[in-house]
Amino acid sequence: DIVLTQSPALAVSLGQRATISCRASQSVSTSSYNFMNWYQQKPGQQPKLLIYESSNLASSLPARFSGSGSGTDFTLTINPVQADDIATYYCQQTRELPRTFGGGTKLELK
Amino acid sequence: QVKLLQSGAALVKPGASVKMSCKASGYTFTDYWVNWVKQSHGKSLEWIGEIFPNSGATKFNENFKGRATLTVDKSPSTAFMELSRLTSEDSAIYYCTRRDYYGSYIDFWGQGVMVTVSS
Numbered sequence: 749d750i751v752l753t754q755s756p757a758l759a760v761s762l763g764q765r766a767t768i769s770c771r772a773s774q775s776v777s778t779s780s781y782n783f784m785n786w787y788q789q790k791p792g793q794q795p796k797l798l799i800y801e802s803s804n805l806a807s808s809l810p811a812r813f814s815g816s817g818s819g820t821d822f823t824l825t826i827n828p829v830q831a832d833d834i835a836t837y838y839c840q841q842t843r844e845l846p847r848t849f850g851g852g853t854k855l856e857l858k
Numbered sequence: 859q860v861k862l863l864q865s866g867a868a869l870v871k872p873g874a875s876v877k878m879s880c881k882a883s884g885y886t887f888t889d890y891w892v893n894w895v896k897q898s899h900g901k902s903l904e905w906i907g908e909i910f911p912n913s914g915a916t917k918f919n920e921n922f923k924g925r926a927t928l929t930v931d932k933s934p935s936t937a938f939m940e941l942s943r944l945t946s947e948d949s950a951i952y953y954c955t956r957r958d959y960y961g962s963y964i965d966f967w968g969q970g971v972m973v974t975v976s977s
Contacts, residue, residue: 783962785963794970795903796967800961800963801961801963840964842961842962845917845919846905847893847962848904849903
């Protein structure tokens with residue numbers, strides 16, 4: 749199985765940039781696509797899609813969220829961070845079955 | 859709008875089975891794969907498997923193969939997951955989700971079903 753590694757937590761100040769990383773144990777990219785997605789989960793809620801295929805913003809989401817990366821290294825950026833962004837963020841690879849998720853990065857306020 | 863309405867919480871005994879439902883609305887049910895995802899308390903997410911309602915085709919995580927059964931009822935647009943031979947490790951929230959039509963990512967999530975396995 750492809751293992752996705754995320755830092756457990758990240759502390760950031762409101763209005764600053766947050767950079768959340770996800771590293772895959774093997775490439776999740778092809779020549780055409782990067783099979784990496786990002787989800788946001790707030791306490792007591794279901795996850796919500798943020799970014800698909802590495803860099804595509806899900807519909808109706810603000811441009812403060814962006815994604816990048818290919819191969820084994822991917823990044824979710826939130827700039828600027830707002831109070832409503834305090835949540836846990838998960839990466840997910842869909843290159844191979846089973847589709848796997850990272851352990852999640854909890855975004856906290858400094 | 860797309861909605862996935864899941865059944866209520868369940869308390870089940872070790873060794874028993876649990877069957878949960880997921881009623882879809884707001885889109886053509888038979889055109890999209892339904893994925894099931896497990897989230898143990900305070901932990902990450904684990905993909906269980908998926909079913910294509912139009913054909914009944916399924917794919918599973920090997921960790922759940924043989925214990926998870928995925929089915930659908932096209933009318934009324936409802937997906938089901940049955941999990942058997944439950945242990946305390948199966949206590950978790952289970953999400954029914956929709957996979958995007960063109961891609962392999964999840965674009966909508968149900969509200970989740972909390973399953974507690976306890977004697």
